[in-house]
Amino acid sequence: MRVVSAQLRDAVARRLKDDDELAAGRVDRAGLRRAVARALAAEGVVTAPEVWARLVRDLVDDLGGLGPLESVLRDPAVTDVMVNGAEEVHVERAGQVTRVPVAFEDDEHLVRVLVRILGPLGARLDRAHPFVDAVLPGGVRLHAILPPLAERPTVTLRRVPAVVPSWEELAAAGSVPEEVRDLLLAAVRSRRNLAVSGRAGVGKTTLLARLLAEVGDDRVVVIEDAPELRRPASHTVHLRTRPATPDGVGGVDVATLLRNALRMRPDRLVVGEVRGPEVADLLQAMNTGHDGSMATVHANGAREAIVRLEGMALLAGIPLSAARAQVAAAIDLVIALDRDQYGRRRVAGLLGIASGADGAEVEEVWSCS
Numbered sequence: 595m596r597v598v599s600a601q602l603r604d605a606v607a608r609r610l611k612d613d614d615e616l617a618a619g620r621v622d623r624a625g626l627r628r629a630v631a632r633a634l635a636a637e638g639v640v641t642a643p644e645v646w647a648r649l650v651r652d653l654v655d656d657l658g659g660l661g662p663l664e665s666v667l668r669d670p671a672v673t674d675v676m677v678n679g680a681e682e683v684h685v686e687r688a689g690q691v692t693r694v695p696v697a698f699e700d701d702e703h704l705v706r707v708l709v710r711i712l713g714p715l716g717a718r719l720d721r722a723h724p725f726v727d728a729v730l731p732g733g734v735r736l737h738a739i740l741p742p743l744a745e746r747p748t749v750t751l752r753r754v755p756a757v758v759p760s761w762e763e764l765a766a767a768g769s770v771p772e773e774v775r776d777l778l779l780a781a782v783r784s785r786r787n788l789a790v791s792g793r794a795g796v797g798k799t800t801l802l803a804r805l806l807a808e809v810g811d812d813r814v815v816v817i818e819d820a821p822e823l824r825r826p827a828s829h830t831v832h833l834r835t836r837p838a839t840p841d842g843v844g845g846v847d848v849a850t851l852l853r854n855a856l857r858m859r860p861d862r863l864v865v866g867e868v869r870g871p872e873v874a875d876l877l878q879a880m881n882t883g884h885d886g887s888m889a890t891v892h893a894n895g896a897r898e899a900i901v902r903l904e905g906m907a908l909l910a911g912i913p914l915s916a917a918r919a920q921v922a923a924a925i926d927l928v929i930a931l932d933r934d935q936y937g938r939r940r941v942a943g944l945l946g947i948a949s950g951a952d953g954a955e956v957e958e959v960w961s962c963s
Contacts, residue, residue: 598652600699602637605651608875626658639911660709660730662696663751667734673753674795679746680704686795689937704747708738727837729820752795754822767938769797770804774941774960781927782808785862785886785937791899792931797939799823799866799892805888806830811860812886815855817848818866831858848872852879865889873903874910880924896930896945900954918953927959 610616613629619644630653634646641649655664666675666685674686680698684691698704708719708726717728723741735752764770770778781788782805790798790805799822806814806826814827819835838845848865849872855863856879863879865872868889880887893899900921907917925947932942944959 598649598656601654602639602649603653605637606630606633607657609636610657610765622655624656630654630657630721656707660751661703662698666694666696667751667753675749675751677704677747677749677751679748689933689939691937701747704749705740708747708749711790712736712738727819731820733817733824735820735822754824755800755803756824758807758824758826759800761804764801764804768934769938769940770801771941774944777944777960778805778929779808781833786926787880787885787924788888788927789899789903789925790888790890790929790931791893792890792942793892793894796931796933798931801929801940801941802864802866802888802890806864809886812861813859814862814864815858815860816864816866817855819848819935820866822866823864831860849875852876855879856884860884861886863887867891868903868906870906871910872910873906874920877903877907877920877924881920893930895932896928896943897956899928899930900925900945900956904953916954919949922947922949922954925954938963 610629610633613632615625616629629652630650630747634649639649655661660667663675663677663683663949666672669687671687672685676684677892678684678705680701683696684693687847700708705719711730712719712726712728715728717726719726719738719740721740724743725738727737729735733754733756735754737750739748741747761770761775765772765775788805790802792798803823803826806823809827811829812827813829813831815831816823817833817835821832821834833851834842835848835851836846848868852863852865852872852875863876863884863888865876868876868891875887877885891899891902893902903921904914904917905923907920908914912920928945928947930943930945933938934940940962946957946959948955948957
């Protein structure tokens with residue numbers, strides 16, 4: 595239960611503006627705790643030790659973190675947090691989404707917290723720029739969108755696992771059976787080009803990280819929007835896209851980074867997610883000697899992933915017949931992920947691809963059904 599009133603929070607915030615330690619430079623969470631404790635003492639707050647500790651913790655959350663959401667993120671089992679307005683917060687644990695008794699004071703409080711935490715990242719969130727995608731310190735990915743684009747201020751947080759799970763852990767969770775593990779290991783070691791497909795939140799990035807941990811000493815160039823693949827291979831170079839400034843300049847997209855990556859002597863190329871015309875550059879790279887490359891793609895199944903890859907190639911101006919031929923020649927195996935009836939993430943199927951007269955010829959390698 596939170597014990598901070600708006601009046602006390604505002605009073606402490608005013609005193610922090612004059613705190614010598616904070617004014618001296620960038621301060622971590624421990625330094626902010628010390629400053630908050632000094633401000634509480636200066637305000638004459640006297641209370642029981644356990645209440646004092648909660649006061650300091652909640653004030654640090656409000657003034658240096660995500661406010662009430664910090665208590666949710668302290669639970670390591672929480673992978674996603676969804677905020678639909680100030681008083682409606684849902685979390686995902688072990689594949690199950692539940693509502694939690696956490697709330698902001700009102701929508702204005704929620705927006706103030708977002709603006710404060712996004713400011714040091716150089717990201718804007720206001721009426722002129724009513725949506726934002728950012729990565730917070732610690733690797734939490736944040737998306738927020740404001741009215742009038744949404745009915746209420748809406749926030750989605752996704753936490754990337756700090757450690758790549760082992761095959762044993764994936765098997766114990768029901769995600770990757772032993773026979774599938776053996777097939778995937780053989781595909782990686784024989785340098786087959788892989789596409790990991792599935793809907794949002796089914797574990798595509800987690801499985802991709804596990805696969806990359808098996809590439810040995812190959813030089814891997816990883817291209818992402820956000821730092822979700824944290825050095826899974828011993829020789830990894832990370833390239834990250836950059837959004838344009840509010841003035842519309844300075845943006846760097848996946849296609850630009852792919853062209854740069856090809857000049858960096860990669861053994862394998864990895865794209866965290868292909869979603870548009872940049873797929874043409876990736877397919878060309880896969881077809882010209884960069885065997886063992888990997889990517890993820892949003893799709894409802896393995897066959898749908900092939901169709902989506904072909905569609906993205908069409909967006910790049912490639913004729914349909916050539917798009918089908920390039921996908922068939924570039925991708926060797928599609929790994930389809932989904933959730934079972936209990937919400938658990940799992941490999942649903944493996945689809946092998948070969949070139950045929952009319953494009954991709956597919957073969958079901960393995961299926962969970």
